[in-house]
Every structure is written in structure tokens, then in C-alpha cells.
Amino acid sequence: MIRFIFSLFLLISTKSYGYPNFIGHSYTSCMNCHYNPLGGGQINDYGRAVAATAISSKVLFPNSWTEEKFADFSGFLFQKEKQNWLRTQINYRGLELTTNPAGSREKKQWINMQSDVRATLLFGDNDQLIVSGDYGVTPPPKSGAPGKSYEAQRSRSHYIGYRPSPSYGIYAGLMDTAYGLRVVEHTAFSRITTQTSQNDQTHGIMGHYIGDLWETGVHLFAGNLAQDGDLRMKGASAITERTVSEIHRLGASIKSAKNDYLNLTSLAVHGRFNLKEGSALLAEFGQVDKKTKNGSDDKVSQYALVQTYLRPTRGLYVLTNIEYLKTDSGAADSTIRWGPGVQIFPAPKLEMRADIYNTRSLNSGASVADSWMFLYQVHVWL
Template sequence: MRHFKLHHVLFLLVSFTFAKQAQAYPDFIGYGYSSCITCHYNGSGSGALNDYGRALFATEIAARDVFPKKMEEEEIAAMSGFLGSKPLPWWFRPGIKYRGLWLKTDPGSSNTMERFINMQNDVNLNFFFDKKQRLALITTASYTATEMYYGKQNTWFAKEYYLRWKQNNNLWFYVGQLDNVYGLRNIDHTAVNRRPLDLGQYSQTQSVVAHFTYPDWNIAAQAFFGNAAAEDTEKQKGFSVSGEYQVYEKFMVGASALTSQSDITKWNLLAFTTRMGLSKGSSLIAEAGFKEKTNKLANTDAELGTYALVETLVNIRRGYNVLSVIEHSKSNINKSSPEQMKWSLGGLLFPLPRTELRMMATNAKTYSDSGGTQDAWALQGQVHISY
């Protein structure tokens, strides 16, 4: 496949009816929730949960083993607020999110390494200018530890801040710094459809988003201008569009496209996505796409590569799931280049409200025309606390 004309693709995407991309937990389509605006302030699904999302997490996603059997779900939902059952003023909703990762590479070998990484340290402060929340200011302050944030470590920074305006039930606008509109925004920011495409944990961008929402389809279009903390030469400026269409209940198909460039790098991205609910709590999601990257400083031809991700969530019982993720990536399909394969298998657990645990084993391997590398194994454990 030669270089594709992305502006033609963007025109086609706008012309047809697709729907909104899913981001934070696209797997939850297995519970019948295909629209992210139901639970998140951001219609693309990332960021803080709204009141309904908090209650839903407590009463349907998380296990209820810590609660007496006679306690009603309505009582559990009433305890899901930031201060439990104590109400907050209508104009203010705070939140706190922490995610930590225990990682052990090459287990059982003499080269094994083990470390703990504080991956996410977020404080959400969300303000509303009317009781119906038609106009809102959504903000997230984060603390970065070992992972760099545009050259800085061990510092607080403004991760996202944007105004959200609900023009009517079918049209929302977002103005400020927030995540890119593109693809399935799964929580693993190192996955092939995220950080390798410059869509990682800290890739928020100053932008304007128009989001159209309807029962069977949604579409979001974004013009963006780069992260405020980046150097001017590094800021990616461009346009993206993403959407899905509900073929039938719990089955969505969609597509995304993005074109952007800085003084250093140019990106053209195209993805096709699907999400399917298999049974209550169980789902299959997938994203496959093309990634065209041009190093403008090297004055070389663009590299057109491919990537794919298939993720399966199998619900064992409420709060306890088996998670499997298969990833593939090839940097250049126009000539010989290595291919990366990765398979992760483990458990995704929500043992009690506000808490998520992940336990995964991963196997990664690189193939080339001359052979392949040895299998790289790793063990991971994550804890996510959300208030």
C-alpha cells in the first residue's frame, strides 16, 4: 500500500454515519453501555467519572462482597460520592485517581529486574455553572514521578483543562486541553494504539471538539494545536475525526483518522474499530490501523506501518474478569522491517468500589527476515484507587 491521501479519508468519515470513540474502558460494552457520555464528563470517555458513572461502578462493575446481602443497590450507589453519602454543592465535583504498577521482567532468569512505578497521580476539580451541567469546567492536575512530562520529573502540572458546553442533547462542544479524538482509548497507555502513535498518557492537546451524539451513532471532530507544555517545534497540530455506528445492541463498528505535524514529525493515522458485548460483563474489542510517520529533519521517505490490538474480557462473576490482549505492530510494510507480537493474559478485578486490581503475564517477541528474538516475559501487577 502506498501513501494514502488522508484528507480524502477524513472527508469520507465525515460524510458517513459513525459513532463516538470509546476510551477509558471500551470493554464495558458487555454491560450494555456503548456511549461514554453516560459515565464520563468527557464524551470521548477518558478522565473523571460523573455521578452516574460512580454509582454504576459501585452497583454493577465492582463486587459487592464487602456489603451485607440485605443492603440494597440504591444504598450502595448513595455511598459512591467523593465523600460517601454526604452530598456536595451542585456546582463542584472533585476526584482523586492513583495507579501503581509492579513490574518484573525476565522472571526466573539471572537478568530479572523488579520495580514499582507510580504511573498515575491525578486530582480532578470539576466546576458547573448551572444545575443541569450544560456548561462545565473540567480540570485535572497530575504529579509525574519517574515518567517524564515534557522534560520534567517529580513535579505537578496541568494535565487537562477544558470547557464543556452542552448545546443540546445531540451536540456537545469542548474547548481546552484534553485527549486526542482517535481510536479505542484503552487504559494501557503503552499499547500499540497509544504511546507508539504519540497518543500516550501525557499526550493531551489544546483543541476544539464538536461531538454529535445520537442513539445509534455518534461522531466527534477535533482541531488541535499541541500540548501547552511542549516546545513550539514539538507541538503536533492537525485534525482528527472518530466515530462508531451501532449495528445492533452491544455491537459497534467504527473508524478514526488523524493527520498532524510538527517541525520534527508528521503523522497520518487511520483505524477501524469494533466493540461487541458477548454476554453480561464479557466483551471483545479490536482496533486495526495504518500509521504513516515522517521524520521531517532526516529528509527521508515516510514509513507506512500497521498495528492491531484484540482485547477480550470474560466475566467470571461480578467484579472478577479474565483479560486477554493480543498486539501486533510493523513499522514499515513497504519494505522489510521487524514485526512485534505481544500477548498478555491475566485478571482484571474490581473487588470493592473505588478499587481495581490487574495481574497480568506478558510474552513479547520480535520477528524479522533473518530470524526472531528470544521470548521476553514479564509479570505485572496494578492497583488503581479512584475517589
């Protein structure tokens, strides 16, 4: 399992990042800042302004700069938008991965995780109709089937959204599955095990509702149409959350999907808790039931995720990540992964993050040495 997770980490490029921890800034719904109401993908004008005026530090700028000037600076190419029908965004995210740091087998590698452009067309007085999509470079996998060609570029998101009222919306196209917490760690057990990671987008139709207390998304999907028909995971999913004490969110998710080889059913309960002043606690606990067509690899897995985000000052977040995975509930083996991290937004449109991860395999039949990783990321968006 550890080898699988590590290999997957090296093979993939990142598409869609959400920041559910920003509930610590009293944003209970991702819809406040994203065109996708469940988070991830391109951020809207309000999201850009929030990133510049509440999230990012301003220590590198003159004291004379007002918050309004920072908000204008958050526009595409550092300018205030002059029209209201098109929004564009360019993203780059790179990662330096160090395995076995400070050890005899230390290895460093730079990975271009994300290089894409995004655009959203806006129609109506209140942007009731949107057409949104992205297109980016896909780095080739480090290993693959001999003789098989891989896409050099691809779109991981393209959809149409229509909201006849602020409370209701319908979206159709290629989107992330409506399920669980969209944490930025795309190799998290909660995302890999449930097949909701950065390469698991699906074509379908999603209905969305948001009220004073409740928010719900229901997703019917036919799989990624770019895949071969026998591999497409078809099915449905749903997520619902309720605001508690005005600042917290408690919720649950369900997903049922299948292709010609696998039936997958996953359930989760999750919470996002506002610790005030930008700090937050996230948690998700779930179970995944996988049944193969020939019965050779049927299993029920359980996972857990707990993350803390502490904000000592504007632009700085201190993180702790704890994960648990029991790949097969019928076996004694399990995996624990944990580590601290630091996330810095030194200026608008710039993010830097450093994490240390320790992975421990609890194997009843053998002794397995812990593995360590150090990750350093740089994210720039225009």
C-alpha cells in the first residue's frame, strides 16, 4: 500500500484545489469564492478579493496600500477587471519531493504538478449562467505501459452552470464528484480510497441547493467520457452539510459507482470547525466497500482524516495532518500517516507550503520500517 501511494504521488499532476479550512474565516460554503459551488477550480471575483485582503500577508507592500487596492490587485494580471462577462486565470504549482530526507537513500525530485489556464463566461445580471473550463499540461507518468501513448494536455473541468435563484443551481459537464471534504492533499487516503482524487473527474449532472442552514449537492454521473467505456465509473453521489452554531459545518456523503470490473460504495461523515481568527479543524471518517466482478479482491476499507490549521498571523498557517487507513477490515494490517506543515501566503497570488510526512505500516506479520517524505510547494496564480 505504501509503495502504491508513493508511486501514485509521482505519477499525477494536480488540477483542482480547494481550501475547506477557510471556514476558519467564517466562510461555511465554498460557493462564496468558487464558481463550482462545492469548491475547487477557478475562484470568482469575491474569492480573489478574499485571498488578497484576508488570506495573504501584506508585509511586502507599502503601508499606504489600502484593502481596496489589494482587492484590485487580485484581478487577472494584477489589474481590476474592466468587463463583467469573462474571467480568466493562469496557474502553476511545482513541488520538490524529498524521500528518506537526511538518510543514506535520500532522493530529491522536482515535479511540475500544475500548469493550466482557466476561463469562465458569465451571463445575466447576477451571473445566473456560467460556462467554465480549464486546459493544461499533463506531465507524462514516470512509468507506464510499454508502447502506450499518454496525453500531453487535457481538460480536467468543463461545465455549464445555471442558477435560476440564489438557492438552487444545476451544473452539467466534467466536474469533481460531489463527495467528502475536498482537501488539497490529493494523495490523502480519504481521496484515493474513495476515487475522488485529482484525476477522478466525471461527466454528469449535479443539482445544488443552499439555504440558511443546509447545503446539498446531488450528482448523477456517467464516468469520464475520455476513458474507454468499460473503465468509466457510472453512478451517483450526494453530499449534505448543516451549519451548526452559525460557524461550523457537519455533514455526510455517499457515493455508489461501478464499471465492468468494480462496484464501489462509500459512506462518510465529516465536519469543518471554525476555531476563530482563521484557524480551523477538519475531520472525515469513512468506509468504502469494493466488490470486483470476479470476487478476487472484494474488501471493505475504513479511513480517517484529521487536520488542524492554526493561523498565528495573517498569511501564515501552521498545519497538522493525521490519517488512518485500514485497507481490508478483515485483516489486521493498517497504515498511519501524520506530519506537520507550514503554509505561507507572502503576497497575493503566491502560496508556499512545506510538509513532513511519516508513514507507518502496522503489519502483524512483519516489521516494516517507517518512511519519511519532505514536500515543498510553490503555487502562483494570475
